[in-house]
Amino acid sequence: MGEKGVPNRRYTDEFRVEAARLANSVGHNEAARRLGLPVATLGNWARKQREGGAATPGAAASVSRAKPGVSELEAEVSRLRKELASAKLDVEILSKATAYFAKGSR
Structure with a gap:
């Protein structure tokens, strides 16, 4: 370690x-x-x-390389879609947490 x-x-x-x-x-x-x-x-x-x-x-x-191949571009699109989905999930979790804590502070 x-x-x-x-x-x-x-x-x-x-x-x-x-x-x-x-x-x-x-x-x-x-x-x-x-x-x-x-x-x-x-x-x-x-x-x-x-x-x-x-x-x-x-x-x-x-x-x-100057121009990536089609499969490389498809892999990049797939990676970016996964990253976007993860970011959307993070935003959803944060918005729910914000609403929860805002409710408790009243």
Whole structure:
């Protein structure tokens, strides 16, 4: 076990690249919270991607393509739909919790 009880895990090259992209778009702290990763690990991946073009050597070829294939686009759409569904569920839960706590504070 590492610091704060986070076990040592192995991540795929694709996961590291996508996690670094997420960190660059929403911030390292928010991305680390969403993915359940240590902030330092995510920061290292993002820094390596900026410096070397990819988080790992094997991922460089998949990231640097000019036009992704149809199956890659379909996978991206599927991932985004799942992410949207998760975000909608989060909003629904928060709105119900807000209503519950607002009712109790009267």
